[in-house]
Amino acid sequence: MTAIWAVGVIVVFFSSLPYGIWILGSAFKKKWRKVIILLAAPIIAGLVLWRTTLFFDTRAHAEYLVRIYDTKVELGTPLFSYESPRSFNGDGYSFVVYPLPAAICNRFLSADRRLLAEFPKCPDYRKHWTTHPWHEAPADANFSKYLDFALSRYDAESAADLTIYFRAIRKALARKQTYYAFFVYDHEEYPGNIDLFIVDILGNRLYLINHNT
Structure with missing residues (x-):
C-alpha cells in the first residue's frame, strides 16, 4: 500500500507542475484575480467531489442496512x-x-x-x-x-x-x-x-x- 501511495503522490506532483507554473506566471505578471481563481478552483472542485462522494456513500450504506434488517435504520x-x-x-x-x-x-x-x-x-x-x-x-x-x-x-x-x-x-x-x-x-x-x-x-x-x- 505504501508503494501505491508513493506512486500516487509522484503522479499528482508531476501532473500539477504545469498548473503550478501557470499560477506562478500569473503572479509574476501581477494578475492577482487570476491567481485567486486558479488557487480557489481546485479547492472548490475538491470540496464538491468530497460532498458528492459523502452523499453517495451515505445513501449506499443506508440501502445496505435495509437489505440486512428489512427496515430503515441509523446505527x-x-x-x-x-x-x-x-x-x-x-x-x-x-x-x-x-x-x-x-x-x-x-x-x-x-x-x-x-x-x-x-x-x-x-x-x-x-x-x-x-x-x-x-x-x-x-x-x-x-x-x-x-x-x-x-x-x-x-x-x-x-x-x-x-x-x-x-x-x-x-x-x-x-x-x-x-x-x-x-x-x-x-x-x-x-x-x-x-x-x-x-x-x-x-x-x-x-x-x-x-x-x-
Missing part, C-alpha cells in the same frame, strides 16, 4: 469497536457493538416469513459467498463452527473487552428473542470469511462481526 455511535490491522487483500477482524436501534428491535419483534426467508440480502461484492438468513436462537449445532470462527480467540488476546462480549453473545444465542444471520465463504470444509449479524433483543445489543482469513 448511531458504537458502544464498543475493535478493528485489527488489515492485510493487503483485506484479511483481518472487526467487531462492533451498538445499542439496539428501535427500528431493528421493532422489526424483529414482529419477525415474519419475509424477514426470516429473504433477509439479509448479500451485497454484490459478496457474490461468491453463501447467505444464511435470519434465524431465532437457540442456535442450531451446525452454526457452532461459524460462531467459533467469528468469535476470534486470537483477537481476544489483543483486546480484553472482546472476551466479555463473546460471553454475552454465547449467552444471548442460547435463548429466544436473539436472531442471527451471516454471509460466509468457506475454504473447503472450514470457514474462511464471515460477516455475522446478531440482534439481541433482551440484551438490547446489535453485534456486527467480520472475520476474513
